[in-house]
Every structure is written in C-alpha cells, then in structure tokens.
Amino acid sequence: MRIALLTLPVEEAGTVHVLGRALAEWQCEMALALGCERILLVAPALTEPALDIQHQAEAGGAKFQIVPHAHRLLGQLKTDDELLILDPALLVRGEAAREMLDTPRRIFVMPETAGESGFERLDRETLWAGAAWLPGAMVERLADLDSDAEPASALLRIAAGLGVRRQHLRDEALDKADWAALHSQQDGLEVGREITTDRLGAAPVSPGDWLAHRLVRQWLVNGQAAGRVGRIAAGAGAVFLGGAIVLLALGYALYSVPLAGLSWFAGTILAHSGKVSGWKRGAMLIVPLASLGALAAALAVILARSWTWTIAGFVIAMVVAWAIEAVRGAGSSGSWLRDGVFLAVVIGVTGALDIAFLGATGLIALAIGAIWTARLRTRS
Missing domain, CATH: 3.90.550.10 (Spore Coat Polysaccharide Biosynthesis Protein SpsA; Chain A)
Structure with a gap:
C-alpha cells in the first residue's frame, strides 16, 4: 500500500x-x-x-x-x-x-x-x-x-x-x-503568477473575453482560489441565464439581452478559472453556449416583430451559420462572434433603436470578413 x-x-x-x-x-x-x-x-x-x-x-x-x-x-x-x-x-x-x-x-x-x-x-x-x-x-x-x-x-x-x-x-x-x-x-x-500565466495563456482579442481573462488573472494572482472563483461564476451565470430565459418566455426579448450577456460573461470567467483548476472543458462551456443560444433567440424574437417568424428564423440561421464558420476558421478575427458581451451590445442597441435587421446584417458581414481574412492569410 x-x-x-x-x-x-x-x-x-x-x-x-x-x-x-x-x-x-x-x-x-x-x-x-x-x-x-x-x-x-x-x-x-x-x-x-x-x-x-x-x-x-x-x-x-x-x-x-x-x-x-x-x-x-x-x-x-x-x-x-x-x-x-x-x-x-x-x-x-x-x-x-x-x-x-x-x-x-x-x-x-x-x-x-x-x-x-x-x-x-x-x-x-x-x-x-x-x-x-x-x-x-x-x-x-x-x-x-x-x-x-x-x-x-x-x-x-x-x-x-x-x-x-x-x-x-x-x-x-x-x-x-x-x-x-x-x-x-x-x-x-510569484509561483501563482507563473502557474496562472501558463494555464490561462495569452489574453483574448474580443472585449468581453479579454475583460474576463484579465479579471480572473488578477483575482488568482492575488490569492483567490480558482475553484472558488469558478463556483461563484457558475452560480451567477446560471441565475442570469435563468432570468434571460424567463424574460424571453414572457415576451420581453429586449430586456433579456443584457441578462444573457451577463450570463455569458460569468460563464467565461468560469471557463478561464477552470483552466487553472483543471476542470473538464465540456462542463465549463455549458453556460457560455447556452447564453449564446439565448442571445440568438432574443434576436429572433426582436426581428419577428417586424417580419414573419419564417423570415426571422432564416436570418438567424444565416447569422449562426456564418458565425460558426468564422469562429472555427478565423481565429481571433472570428472570436468577436462568440463574445456574448459584444453580441449583447449589438443586439440590445439595434433592437432598442428598432434597426435589428441592420444589427443582424452587420454580424453576417463581420463573419464573412473574418472568414475571408483567414483564407487570405492561409493562402499567403
């Protein structure tokens, strides 16, 4: 023994x-x-x-x-x-x-x-x-x-x-x-800083992810336990996500957007702290992915106010398809399309101004640009 x-x-x-x-x-x-x-x-x-x-x-x-x-x-x-x-x-x-x-x-x-x-x-x-x-x-x-x-x-x-x-x-x-x-x-x-830097990796480019990365790094090097930070973030993310889903169900899509963005942000803090704790990647991504789904649903509901559900669903499908392709192949350029804080700002602002179609069009344009940039970089 x-x-x-x-x-x-x-x-x-x-x-x-x-x-x-x-x-x-x-x-x-x-x-x-x-x-x-x-x-x-x-x-x-x-x-x-x-x-x-x-x-x-x-x-x-x-x-x-x-x-x-x-x-x-x-x-x-x-x-x-x-x-x-x-x-x-x-x-x-x-x-x-x-x-x-x-x-x-x-x-x-x-x-x-x-x-x-x-x-x-x-x-x-x-x-x-x-x-x-x-x-x-x-x-x-x-x-x-x-x-x-x-x-x-x-x-x-x-x-x-x-x-x-x-x-x-x-x-x-x-x-x-x-x-x-x-x-x-x-x-x-000093060793905590080395471990944190090694496990967290380089800072992301997109704004919400960058801020979550920076906060986690600061908390951990100041002595906070990664597991405790992750558990608090997981709880907060679940609460915000639940609130967003309830508002969506009640028809208040525009008001659900900031809650979904906050849920994504908390989930991303969970994901970064989980890297240091050694948690399984799949478990860390549940809240961020569910929050992105809530944002897509909110955009669909907002678009459906002016159009039929068929047209709104088609536009959302295009946004999601192009975003997935951009995120998979465009590295940091496409990372903006998985940044829940950025998406919440775009959807919330354009929805409040009743120009959600322009917001959706802008997201598709951003995805196409990211994919095109990545392909040019690959060829060169």
Whole structure:
C-alpha cells in the first residue's frame, strides 16, 4: 500500500498558499494521483487546515489520520508498505512531476545545476529535493528518537544513513515551477503568477473575453482560489441565464439581452478559472453556449416583430451559420462572434433603436470578413 506523510506548519500563519490553496493541499492532490490510499498528516490537532486536508483525502478515496508526534507512527505501517514523505515547503504539481515521483524506494535530490534549492542538505554535495519514497518498516526506527522529533526530517536522515538510492530530478520540472521550495507567501504569489500565466495563456482579442481573462488573472494572482472563483461564476451565470430565459418566455426579448450577456460573461470567467483548476472543458462551456443560444433567440424574437417568424428564423440561421464558420476558421478575427458581451451590445442597441435587421446584417458581414481574412492569410 502507498501511504503519504504530509506536514502542516506549527503556526497557521506560516502556511504558504498558492492560488488560494495551502501547500499541503497541493501535496495531497499529488499523493492521491500517485495512488496513496492513506494520508498521514503531522499536525498537533484537527485544526481547520487539517480538516481541509481530511475532506480532500476522503473525497479522493483515501483514509486520513492525524499524527501529533513521531511515535504515533510506530506500528502504523507494514513492511511492504511504501511511504511518501514530502517537505512542508514543497510545491509539487503537474504530470511531469507525477511521473518522476512514481518511482519507489528513492530519495529525490536536486540536479547539480539547480543551485540552492531551499531544502535541507543530505551531505556537502547533495541537496534534498523535498520528496522521498521509503520502505514502511523504516518508521519503526523512530522509536530510537524522542517523540517530539520532526517525523519527515528524521525519516529522511535515517534513510540517507541506510543508503536508500538517490535520484536526481530532471531539469524540466524545475523550469515550469512544477517542483519548487516555497518558504514565504511572497514565494507563493510569484509561483501563482507563473502557474496562472501558463494555464490561462495569452489574453483574448474580443472585449468581453479579454475583460474576463484579465479579471480572473488578477483575482488568482492575488490569492483567490480558482475553484472558488469558478463556483461563484457558475452560480451567477446560471441565475442570469435563468432570468434571460424567463424574460424571453414572457415576451420581453429586449430586456433579456443584457441578462444573457451577463450570463455569458460569468460563464467565461468560469471557463478561464477552470483552466487553472483543471476542470473538464465540456462542463465549463455549458453556460457560455447556452447564453449564446439565448442571445440568438432574443434576436429572433426582436426581428419577428417586424417580419414573419419564417423570415426571422432564416436570418438567424444565416447569422449562426456564418458565425460558426468564422469562429472555427478565423481565429481571433472570428472570436468577436462568440463574445456574448459584444453580441449583447449589438443586439440590445439595434433592437432598442428598432434597426435589428441592420444589427443582424452587420454580424453576417463581420463573419464573412473574418472568414475571408483567414483564407487570405492561409493562402499567403
């Protein structure tokens, strides 16, 4: 059985957070990804941070146990168990780091090119990388030490003295902040910026998407949890979308447009924060796509005031068809046609001025222009 030993800082104020999550939460996530069936947490009591780890571990299908002192580990592991120990200052994340860690009976050490890593030294030439897999029977040697010894550090020293094999980290993990020593909240903020920039990618071109991207980036680098931002945005998007649908059903199409635009905007915030959280893409796009559908329906209702439903439906079909073609093939040029804020402004303003036909014609013209531009770019 694989078992992980994590450690919480003695003082809660000393806990480093990255994107709103404590380092121990990132470590617990990695331990679960490595198949650990038990999570042992070195902490004096079941505090609120410890409860967060317990909920995370149990949600991932692992058993959880508090370890108040080193001697509590005695008799807890079997000879054939594998124990993962992680330094409390270690941030470890990503597939590359998981692949490197998925090697039993190893003490991971920093590559010679890494310089000072921030973890303790095993000897004059070797810096620990903050992680090790040890045989389960090794914990019984803690009986020779005082009960107030720090378990992870003590086990590391025991393993190093017994000659457990050492393995250097590959440099690519260090380049992406997949593996880093974080000793202060400033370190956490800096790495959070790197992770956010990497996962969010370049800023979009269209106005609503650009603003949602910028807001998410600002919130996350300031320490907000991506999951919390996403959940709030999902709730807001659902409320706005429901309001838009109700107004549509009651015949107030023009008044539904701003609500549909706001729903799309909230859904896009959800999509951007979900990139950082690693949520499934399909689930993140439900609200934005439904909001675009509501905007198309609102435009159809507005057009039907002056024309028959047949003509209005035909115009909407043309708008949607050209927009889909533009979005699929025109990159940033076509992105304006999937921007709910831009569409809401166009539909709302032209609808209020009773020139919705010109708004629909403008959208088709924009789509044709985007497609034509993309094809010219492809030929060149």
